Amino acid sequence: MIIAVASGKGGTGKTTVAVSLALSLDGVQFVDCDVEEPNAAIFLRPVIAEKIPVTMPVPEVDETRCSGCRTCAELCAYNALVVIGKHVLVFPHMCHGCGGCTLICPEKAITEKPREIGVIEAGHAHSMDFMQGLLNVGDPMATPIIKKLRTRLNTSKTVILDSPPGTSCPVIETVRGSDFCILVTEPTPFGLHDLRLAVETVRQLKVPFGVIINCADIGDDAVEDYCREEGIRLVMKIPWNRRIAEGYSRGEPVVQVMPELKEQFMKLYAEIATAVTAAA
């Protein structure tokens, strides 16, 4: 079973929830898919055993063969190729690696070469298998690293995916195909605004989901009202508590600071498992 932990708004507690859920269960696979700034390792302190470079194909042009016809530049949806006479300028950071230019070049002047965009680290933390993706600083292509992480999921275990925030491509790559998605939000106008966007996204992906309200004692009731009106399952509330924040600042997971919450995370897992089984 694959459980993705996502949110619209950043900083609502995705990693807090994902880490605590993982620590409340036995022998899960934990995957930090927030490859632009993975932070679950701060709380889980994994031992990394393996580092796998991630590359994506980008065009390389043999200018002795190029006729300057510009077919490649006209095809490229991302404008990563510009043809000045017979000189082809390639902008690798804009290339999405679709391979179209290589296929369409009538002179067969284009080949693909790998460009390293980041790394996958795999190892262990507590009783779990741990994996995280790290995108090179300054590189915009997060999705291929998440794609690569997803090829290494061990679905014989419970897999917990810690998603990036927002609703863009990296989030969709993380959440799609999951059995359940937990959307973490906070009871504020910002939390509600971005939760709506996240709900629209997971509904389009047809992934069953539930909402966790973090810092539940602050803000207002608008998130709860929204969930009730939309018939969205509110699966858990995490209290606002200074001890949680203090633990967080020391890199201590919630279930370590407040062990009494462990039972709630186990209940949450049971509820998700029941919902997933019922849906299947």
Added chain:
Amino acid sequence: MKIAVSACGDSLSAQTHSLFGRCDYFFIVDTETGNISAVKNTSAGAATGAGTAAAQDLFNAGVGAVISGQIGPNACEVLKAAGIAMYSAPAGISVQEAVEKFKAGALAKNEVRRF
């Protein structure tokens, strides 16, 4: 020589644009024949690479100099490779004024801002 001016509209009284790749129109002015035409910038809404695509279009149109607000680093690389000179359009002036200033040699060369 043909010069291109990035513009907010398709009349000569329109303001010059503060951006290159995502401007609304390019004015193509032929300084020899006096021919002037406004071309819609089809790259303005591109998801990525508006600057490189706009620079490609201007190269294809045979432009020798560009007058614009900020020109991004990628577009700048293309314009440099194409041997197209870059000039700064001071904020708040019209296309007409920019062309007159260019002819009078009163425009500064555009420098790429690094962030």
